[in-house]
Amino acid sequence: MSDAILKVEHMTMRFGGLVAIDDLSFEARRGEITAIIGPNGAGKTTVFNCITGFYKPTTGMLTLTHENGDTFLLERMDDFRIARHAKVSRTFQNIRLFSGMTVLENLLVAQHNHLMRESGFSFMAVLWPRGYRAHEEEAVEKARYWLEKTDLIHRADDPAADLPYGEQRKLEIARAMCADPVLLCLDEPAAGLNPKESDELNRLLLSIREEEGLSILLIEHDMSVVMNISDHIVVLDYGKKISDGDPEFIRNDPKVIAAYLGVEDEEVEELAP
Amino acid sequence: MEYFLQQLINGLTLGSIYGLIAIGYTMVYGIIGMINFAHGDIFMIGAFISLIAFLILMSLGLTFIPLALLIVLIVAMIVTSAYGWTVERLAYRPLRESFRLAPLITAIGMSIFLQNYVQIAQGARVKPLQPVITGGYTIMEKNGFTVQISNIQILIMVLTVALMAIFSWVIAKTPLGRAQRACEQDRVMASLLGVNVDRTISLTFVIGAALAAVAGLMFLLYYGVIDFYIGFIAGIKAFTAAVLGGIGSLPGAMLGGLIIGLIETFWSAYFTIEYKDVAAFSMLAIVLIFLPSGLLGKPEVEKV
Numbered sequence A: 001m002s003d004a005i006l007k008v009e010h011m012t013m014r015f016g017g018l019v020a021i022d023d024l025s026f027e028a029r030r031g032e033i034t035a036i037i038g039p040n041g042a043g044k045t046t047v048f049n050c051i052t053g054f055y056k057p058t059t060g061m062l063t064l065t066h067e068n069g070d071t072f073l074l075e076r077m078d079d080f081r082i083a084r085h086a087k088v089s090r091t092f093q094n095i096r097l098f099s100g101m102t103v104l105e106n107l108l109v110a111q112h113n114h115l116m117r118e119s120g121f122s123f124m125a126v127l128w129p130r131g132y133r134a135h136e137e138e139a140v141e142k143a144r145y146w147l148e149k150t151d152l153i154h155r156a157d158d159p160a161a162d163l164p165y166g167e168q169r170k171l172e173i174a175r176a177m178c179a180d181p182v183l184l185c186l187d188e189p190a191a192g193l194n195p196k197e198s199d200e201l202n203r204l205l206l207s208i209r210e211e212e213g214l215s216i217l218l219i220e221h222d223m224s225v226v227m228n229i230s231d232h233i234v235v236l237d238y239g240k241k242i243s244d245g246d247p248e249f250i251r252n253d254p255k256v257i258a259a260y261l262g263v264e265d266e267e268v269e270e271l272a273p
Numbered sequence B: 001m002e003y004f005l006q007q008l009i010n011g012l013t014l015g016s017i018y019g020l021i022a023i024g025y026t027m028v029y030g031i032i033g034m035i036n037f038a039h040g041d042i043f044m045i046g047a048f049i050s051l052i053a054f055l056i057l058m059s060l061g062l063t064f065i066p067l068a069l070l071i072v073l074i075v076a077m078i079v080t081s082a083y084g085w086t087v088e089r090l091a092y093r094p095l096r097e098s099f100r101l102a103p104l105i106t107a108i109g110m111s112i113f114l115q116n117y118v119q120i121a122q123g124a125r126v127k128p129l130q131p132v133i134t135g136g137y138t139i140m141e142k143n144g145f146t147v148q149i150s151n152i153q154i155l156i157m158v159l160t161v162a163l164m165a166i167f168s169w170v171i172a173k174t175p176l177g178r179a180q181r182a183c184e185q186d187r188v189m190a191s192l193l194g195v196n197v198d199r200t201i202s203l204t205f206v207i208g209a210a211l212a213a214v215a216g217l218m219f220l221l222y223y224g225v226i227d228f229y230i231g232f233i234a235g236i237k238a239f240t241a242a243v244l245g246g247i248g249s250l251p252g253a254m255l256g257g258l259i260i261g262l263i264e265t266f267w268s269a270y271f272t273i274e275y276k277d278v279a280a281f282s283m284l285a286i287v288l289i290f291l292p293s294g295l296l297g298k299p300e301v302e303k304v
Helices: A044-051 A079-086 A103-109 A112-118 A123-127 A129-149 A165-178 A195-212 A223-229 A247-252 A254-259 A265-271 B002-032 B039-059 B065-095 B101-122 B151-173 B175-185 B187-192 B197-223 B230-245 B250-270 B273-290
Strands: A004-015 A018-029 A033-037 A059-065 A071-073 A088-090 A183-187 A215-219 A232-237 A240-245 B136-142 B145-150
Touching: A004 A044, A004 A215, A018 A033, A018 A044, A018 A215, A018 A232, A018 A240, A033 A044, A033 A195, A033 A223, A044 A059, A044 A088, A044 A183, A044 A215, A071 A079, A079 A088, A079 B187, A088 A165, A103 A112, A103 A129, A103 A165, A103 B175, A112 A129, A112 B175, A129 A165, A165 A183, A165 A195, A195 A215, A195 A223, A215 A223, A223 A247, A232 A247, A232 A254, A240 A247, A240 A254, A247 A254, B002 B039, B002 B136, B002 B145, B002 B151, B002 B175, B002 B197, B002 B230, B002 B250, B039 B065, B039 B101, B039 B197, B039 B230, B065 B101, B065 B197, B101 B230, B136 B151, B145 B151, B151 B175, B151 B197, B151 B250, B175 B187, B175 B197, B187 B197, B197 B230, B230 B250, B230 B273, B250 B273
Parallel strands: A033 A215, A033 A232, A088 A183, A183 A215
Antiparallel strands: A004 A018, A004 A059, A059 A071, A232 A240, B136 B145
């Protein structure tokens, strides 16, 4: 049992008359993989958008705590400050790479803040290129580490748009990791992957958790991913939390089975082998 | 041949000035997808700041020309950048989330404002500057016709090439350049990776204004006279150059600038000087008919 890295308390998000999220509270614990699941339109991506500052929640409080005790109230911060100071990174359901830039450049953009500081807003880089080059090499080294981990090193200088779908997904994760996050939010990372690729993804995510001690927040439809790797699952339906617990508990929770998995027995069988 | 060579030199000089201004248009278009119509007037402001700085330095008794030029260049770049930053902050940023035509209209308003502001503050009359850089070289002499390249022409071309080289390097290799390209492609994603998008856009305007200030100084030194209206014609020409080269493309802006400069010069030399603008704009129309995205612009290919 570890402490909470992200605490969501009484979060509500309204779009006009539509209540996308209704009084949601949950916790994501440090060093664990927390999955958010639910039927289509349950508000999962909206939760992510609120956490990463893309939307401002109508009410509620989102507290992120770093290991050293620094706390950030995410609902009060601009999106780039959330990435920069609170160190939350995310990926998207529909991949959002900088398609005209090379794979390596995509990873360097993620290290923008560090490099910008070291290069004196790039002006010092013009005046004194040698001093800047060392930092640039450090950033490239880090990018290379993640490219090797995701098996993309041979594509480093290709335009990101030329990668096949599965590799673009991995590149998005690599890019998020280059931003040095403490919390990684993955929005359906396994969507559109074949079984072999989603198996690789499982291993990548587990190794990120083990080796980097990172906390991961995951939205996923692919139950083989969710049940295999998550430590803790939150189930949403119509913007409300209907269940919250470990995979074993979720699998047997009648409310989840009724609302999310449907009530037919075959489907339940499939998920609880 | 001699005549041709002479016109080539003149055309390249003019083209360099257009190219420097065109970069400002193309960069801003690239990052926020709007045409900054006030950019020509930022160039005019740059020329005026240069003139004022020169006159102040001369009245202070600074007669060593290279040093004076360097100081004027730096002062003009800094002050003009401040104008560029302010214009963006006041007229464009508040409208960033608005519909696309709104900043276009404020840009035209800003352009008119800047022209009138300079007209009132500096007067409507033409402002002369005595030749600062004189002399030149005779490249060849034949049939009683001499081909000359003046020192100021050399300075303009060398400075333009140097600035282009530095600038291309900044865009390709520095964090700022990468952030600019990232914002061009996906502003939201760049922001989620911690890039301060507002600041990146501001810096784009600042760089564009600094280059326009250099162009303004060059214009002042080359022609020796400026008035509050030079920004309009030069701005339209540079905008044409940016579109001709493929708006959004930096090498395209430079190439477009050179082409417009050359066409204008050659047309005035071999045909009639009155129709030089017609020739330049016709060229734009012809190129756009056959290459709708300009000479070096990449057509948008949407993957489905």
